[in-house]
Amino acid sequence: MTLRAGLIQLNSSDDPVANLPRTQGLIAQAVGQGAKFVATPEVTNVLSTSRSHQKSVLQHEEQDQTLATLRKQAADLGIWLLIGSIGLLTEDTDGRFANRSFLIDPQGKIKARYDKIHMFDVQVTESETYRESDGYRPGETATLAETPFGTVGMSICYDMRFPHLYRQLAQAGATILTAPAAFSPVTGAAHWHSLLRARAIENGCFVIAPAQTGDHDIRKGKPRSTYGHSLVVDPWGEVLLDAGAEEGAYVVDLDLGQVEVARKRVPSLSHDRPFRLDRG
Numbered sequence: 001m002t003l004r005a006g007l008i009q010l011n012s013s014d015d016p017v018a019n020l021p022r023t024q025g026l027i028a029q030a031v032g033q034g035a036k037f038v039a040t041p042e043v044t045n046v047l048s049t050s051r052s053h054q055k056s057v058l059q060h061e062e063q064d065q066t067l068a069t070l071r072k073q074a075a076d077l078g079i080w081l082l083i084g085s086i087g088l089l090t091e092d093t094d095g096r097f098a099n100r101s102f103l104i105d106p107q108g109k110i111k112a113r114y115d116k117i118h119m120f121d122v123q124v125t126e127s128e129t130y131r132e133s134d135g136y137r138p139g140e141t142a143t144l145a146e147t148p149f150g151t152v153g154m155s156i157c158y159d160m161r162f163p164h165l166y167r168q169l170a171q172a173g174a175t176i177l178t179a180p181a182a183f184s185p186v187t188g189a190a191h192w193h194s195l196l197r198a199r200a201i202e203n204g205c206f207v208i209a210p211a212q213t214g215d216h217d218i219r220k221g222k223p224r225s226t227y228g229h230s231l232v233v234d235p236w237g238e239v240l241l242d243a244g245a246e247e248g249a250y251v252v253d254l255d256l257g258q259v260e261v262a263r264k265r266v267p268s269l270s271h272d273r274p275f276r277l278d279r280g
Helices: 016-032 051-057 065-077 157-161 163-171 185-203 258-265
Strands: 002-009 037-039 080-088 098-104 110-115 121-123 129-131 143-147 150-154 176-178 206-209 213-215 225-227 231-233 239-242 248-255
Touching: 002 016, 002 206, 016 037, 016 065, 016 248, 065 080, 065 098, 098 143, 098 150, 110 143, 110 150, 150 163, 157 163, 157 185, 163 176, 163 185, 176 185, 185 206, 185 225, 185 231, 185 239, 239 248
Parallel strands: 002 037, 037 080, 150 176, 176 206
Antiparallel strands: 002 248, 080 098, 098 110, 121 129, 143 150, 206 231, 213 225, 231 239
C-alpha cells in the first residue's frame, strides 16, 4: 500500500487569527497534489514566547477556532489530518497550558489526542534558554491511533530525545511515528536529522516530522527562530523528504510495506533482554 503524505511547513506568528488561513491554504495545496494524510507542525495555532500573550489569545479545546476550522476542512477534503499541536488553555490551578496534538479523521472527528510529555527546559547557549514547563504542563499518556494506512504513534518535538517512548509505541504496534516540531536552529543543525533517523531505524517505522521554520513575527516577547527541514524518514533510515527552510506544502509517497521488510531484516523490536547495571 502506498500513502501520499503531505507535510505543512509553517512560519507561524503569535497571531492565531492570521495563522489560520495560511495553514488552511497550505493544507489545500497538499491535498491538491494528492495527499490523503496531511500533517502540520507543533504550535500550529500560535508561536509565542510571552506567557501573558499566550494567556490572552489561547482558548480551551471546546472553543478553539483553529481546531474547529481544521476539523471542518479535513471533513470537507475527506483527508486524515494531524494537527501537529496547538496551545490550549486548561483548568489547571497553576494556569499552565496544554501542548496538544490531534489526529482528525476524514469525517472531521477527533480520532486521538496527545499532550506533549517531555518539556523543553534547556539552555542551548548562554543567550538561548527555554523553560517550556513554566507555561505548559506535561502530558502523562502515550497515544496510539488506528487508521486504514497503519497505526500512528504520536509525539511532539522534544519527545524525540527519549527513545524509550518510541520503542514502546512501536512494540505496541505503531508503524508510523509523528514528531511535529518547532526546533531551535542551534539544536536543529546539530541533532534534528540524526535523532529522527535513529527513531526510524531502531523502531522500523516511518517518521513524519512537520516543522516550524524561519524568523517568526512576534509582537510581544523575545524573538524566536526555528530550524525548518520538515522530514520524512523511512523504516531503513533513508530520508525521503527534507523540506529545507521555506514555508510551504510538501508531499511524499510512502511504501507502507517497507515497515514489514525492515523489521524482518533487523527484528530488534523483539530482541530486548533484561540486564543488570554493574558499577564495578
